[in-house]
Amino acid sequence: MTVTSTEPKVAVSPNDRPTWTGRFRARAVGTFPPEKLLPDRQPTYVASWIYIFGALTLAAFGVVLLSGAVLAIEGPAWWHNSSVGLYFNSAHLWGTELFFFFMVIHLWGKFFMAAWRGRRRATWITGVLAFAISIATAFTGYLSQQNFDSEWIGTQAKDGINATGAGAFWNVLNFGQMLLWHVLLLPLIVAVVIGVHVLQVRRHGVVPPFATSRAVAAAPAIAGPAAGDTGFGEDKPAVGGDGFDLDAGVAGDTILATSDPGALGDAASNTESATTATQEGGATP
């Protein structure tokens, strides 16, 4: 009896190099394994209302995009002569107000948590970038209203923009240009930057609390890989060790650190929950 395989024959040559797609997939899965991308556990220290403001900012951004999309269906003048249009314009306005309210609280919350620690600098920088570009996006929205506010804000703001030299290319009195920046270019940039920001949060997790002398005394001694200082590149665990005492104000104490991942040794094989916490860094965005 002859057995015929139904699987297509694939000629594999030892000289075959990985495809771009394969490399991308391997990199993506390596950087964002499912349990890290969509965690269902988080460290116990993530227990404060302040953590909800990141998710609230994202939710408000979603509402702003949705209300803006509804306004786009009938065009920029619709809301001036339609009660339905006015309602959706109001939703767009209040969604924006809430978006900034939540975002500013999120930003200051993260500042006072020093959330850039442990290779999380890119997370902080993309957050600030998202805030700055969101301001420009909202500003072009005000310029696109076609009412007294647009007229006044545009004629006042032009001097500042002109003073930077940008006014020669980015004309705040050109309604068509500002509207297109508002509905396409800037939201796209904000969405991309927020996306990168959220992925950074998923990758590195929520920043742990500052250590205390008690915690240091109770924790197992860890000599680990280099405490990171780039924040942008490789995903080595940020491990600080014993020997520092914030409560005592010894900020400059030193530990041994190494760039050799193997030096983690036993510390990496702690309890399951500990491993989960370290690797997943369960986080709110």
Place this chain on the structure above:
Amino acid sequence: MKTKSFNPDRDVADWDGPTVRYDLFKEVTVCFVIVLILVAALSAIFSSPDEHPVTVKSWSAADPADFLQTAIAELSETSATGTYGPPYTATCGLCQKIGPVSLESLAGTRIAIDTAQDFVIGPLLTLPNAPALDAAIATFKAASAKQQASWESAYATIAASPSFTGSNVKAGAYGPVGPMMSQLLAMARSGALDGALLASPQLYNTNYTKPLLFIQDGGYLASLADAQNLGGDQWGMMNETGSYPGQAWLWLYTLWYQVPPMNTSSNGDAEVWAIMMALTLLLALVPFIPGLRSIPRWTRLYRLVWRRHYRSLQ
């Protein structure tokens, strides 16, 4: 083995403590629903402001004297726009600098505006069946610059008089400027000037630079804005009409316009932008700046956020 000093404002020990259940999707969904309800309620209760813009028509009807004072300044190219400098005009009248550098001069005159031609003569020439006006314009254009300046000055003087209303122009040495201004006022009141300022060979137009600059050169728009507390010295950029929160996130940007030396400096805009760019850069680079990145540890406000965690350690 490389050694690296531990810096608590830069480095952190990975968490090796316990974890708890967490539902990311549920959290995002609940947040979205909460925001949706909030937005729906705020929109229903407070709506949004929508005050009609000032048009050349409404301006010339409400304050014809201000309109004509502005129009004669546009004709003589002495208005704010006429003397602005880049990106509108070549003469660097209001160019702002940071030190020796004027970025707007470097960018050049990319939105060229000739106020006499674009705001006055060009629109007047679009009026049909007006031989007297055409003759007046021809006379004006044929005259020497000195003669033109003399006519303009005479008209500007009478227009600046407190009793000037725009319709009581007494005879004077205005030459053709008198009929030109009268026709421009009539054109503005009819609404035709709004259209002429937007005229485009492509028919479609979405660029309002010319009418907005013309309107802003007058005092009427600013008087309405001041009445609504929107002036530059009233934190105007961040406010909007009515009792709405406006762009509250611009408070720091607007703040600099209220304090010396920026509130009186001829380079105020450039200075405020330089400050804001520097501060934004500083905020983005906080993780790299010793001292600044230590503020959270010094203030110890993080203990409020992680109070349960620290309590559990005791």
